Amino acid sequence: MSDSIAPSLTPQPSQYQLFCPNLPLAVYREIVAHLRQVMGVEAGLLPQRSQKFDYLQSQVGGVWIRYATDADAGSRRRVEQILAYYGDRYGDWETVMEKADRGMKDKGNS
Template identity: 55%
Template structure:
């Protein structure tokens, strides 16, 4: 189990389905001051084993305080525990 200590600007999991990315984005958007963008897959060739999403872009510059930052990190660590470490892009 690894945990992220700072909020990454962009991240991606290998071989995680679109539905998981959407769920992560929905949870992050519940934190006031957080905006999330789903990034398109950039591979020039179709590969069924690749995820349908290239990653997430997280803008968390307008957080109200350390509690909100802690909540974002808690969400990212929760999904990291379930789907493995993500790559910071």
């Protein structure tokens, strides 16, 4: 994360998907609730992709985050702060790699 005041010349992603292994469902819901309070940010839960139940795995596939066109640098910083807070407590975030034909939809799990 850069503290530079100059705007970045590389475009920032407008949406992405993350997961944190072993993060409980309740914490994912808490994270989504926090992210939705940030101006210009939408967030939701991804469905679990595994067909086998594993008690040590989360019951969701992760979280999706989408920035509106009016989201400013402050909103992006706030999202980074929220994710860092939970990452420090539960482990590193990983990017979810999905097929291009799958949309990022909240299946009503939030």
